[in-house]
Amino acid sequence: MKTNMFQKARIKLTAWYLLIITIVCFTLSGVIFRIQRSEVNRFAKAQRMRIERQFPPEIFLPPKPPIIDPDLIAETEKRILINLMMLNGIIIVFSGGFGYFLAGKTLKPIKEALDEQDRFISDSSHELRTPLTSLKSAMEVALMDKQLSLDDAKKLIKENIKDVNRLQNLSDSLIKLSKNKEQKNNLNLEDISLSKLINSSIEKIKPQAEHKGVIIKKKIQNCKIKGDQEKLHSLLAILLDNAIKYSPSGKIIQVKTIKSGKKITISVTDHGQGIGKKDLPFIFDRFYRADASRTGSIIPGFGLGLSIAKMIVENHHGSIKVESRPGKGSTFTVTLPQIFS
Missing domain, CATH: 3.30.565.10 (Histidine kinase-like ATPase, C-terminal domain)
Structure with missing residues (x-):
């Protein structure tokens, strides 16, 4: 049950990593595409101006076709866009795997702490159950014994006090253990x-x-x-x-x-x-x-x-x-x- 919970949390955290990386990638790709398209257009314009300065247009002649074909510019922009999309795809796939690994590393200390807490509770419950069971059984037997003498009752009480002392020692030890964990960086x-x-x-x-x-x-x-x-x-x-x-x-x-x-x-x-x-x-x-x-x-x-x-x-x-x-x-x-x- 807990394993499934952490698996879901890991997948969810990975999805958040991917979402953030995807947004960053597409934002940067948009900026890069606009810069590249602007550079292509600027280059085409510069080429046209350079040629026109070398060869002034003749009067009465029909206009010449553009130096750089607009279809070529469009094809260049398309290739830039495709390359950016492929690069984004590779980054996202790689980030998915790395994000899953990173999510596992991020959640691992939390999982270990909770597992440790579960073991602590389980072990403590087991240790508490033993003297409590002994205490309860002894008292139940004494209650059913109609011929219980005063000496036997005193003996039973002494044994019960021993069990109570064991419980007190256990609780004191558990408190010490807990305090030492909490006071790791708070020593006098x-x-x-x-x-x-x-x-x-x-x-x-x-x-x-x-x-x-x-x-x-x-x-x-x-x-x-x-x-x-x-x-x-x-x-x-x-x-x-x-x-x-x-x-x-x-x-x-x-x-x-x-x-x-x-x-x-x-x-x-x-x-x-x-x-x-x-x-x-x-x-x-x-x-x-x-x-x-x-x-x-x-x-x-x-x-x-x-x-x-x-x-x-x-x-x-x-x-x-x-x-x-x-x-x-x-x-x-x-x-x-x-x-x-």
């Missing part, structure tokens, strides 16, 4: 101490690491970077949270920074199960999760974190990549310009 830029930024991020997530039994080690160069402090905090929180989730107890997470020229590299390395080769190209896709390849178990989350992280990095004109080997762990590397431009 300031000079930031990289060491303070990373230390602060580590301190905030330290309780989570201690609870998991994971140790965070750091090797940080003290330098300044220009960026949005809140967004960069979110970026580091996502990478550290991701590393903690996929690290077994007792493992070490390493955070390193390297300054090279006008660029700063931040790497977060875990020593977990790693990511399968087939999953690596999609690891930053929205809602993509490679649980089976990394842990063989279900890890809480929606697969939005790394997508948000990538968007934050790209909004800062940087890049993010991942290197991973199954059973060895993963390293996420962020490269940012020290001076944001």
Whole structure:
């Protein structure tokens, strides 16, 4: 349905291109034809005057026929007109093909944006449906149970609260994703101490690491970077949270920074199960999760974190990549310009 809609829009846009080009071509052809006809007539008149000056007309002799035959002039004008029409035809045919191609290129970003929006809505609906279905089913079963005890009711409420929290986390992640898209060119830029930024991020997530039994080690160069402090905090929180989730107890997470020229590299390395080769190209896709390849178990989350992280990095004109080997762990590397431009 949507494909047909864009095809119609493409044809309509091509028709407008052709209409404009046709009007321009015929207008210019009319001007060129008038100029050429005027030049032919001027040439004929000049030839007649030149010959008359060389050979003055004799008195009492009958008038001589014109030097240039009017039929020849008419034939010349006709040929000019035919040539112009052929040229216009070639231009219009070529413009039709080029216009169709150009219309496709013009509409492509709009189509991709709408397709992305449809995927976003579809993925979000799917992720929202799962906890809602679980919540609804649990409550329906409880309502039908006439012997439901107070303890069972409390247990049910606790489980329902977990589902509600999952929904809240999902909605918060979706809002973050949407805001990062909207604020691409509206960052609150300031000079930031990289060491303070990373230390602060580590301190905030330290309780989570201690609870998991994971140790965070750091090797940080003290330098300044220009960026949005809140967004960069979110970026580091996502990478550290991701590393903690996929690290077994007792493992070490390493955070390193390297300054090279006008660029700063931040790497977060875990020593977990790693990511399968087939999953690596999609690891930053929205809602993509490679649980089976990394842990063989279900890890809480929606697969939005790394997508948000990538968007934050790209909004800062940087890049993010991942290197991973199954059973060895993963390293996420962020490269940012020290001076944001």
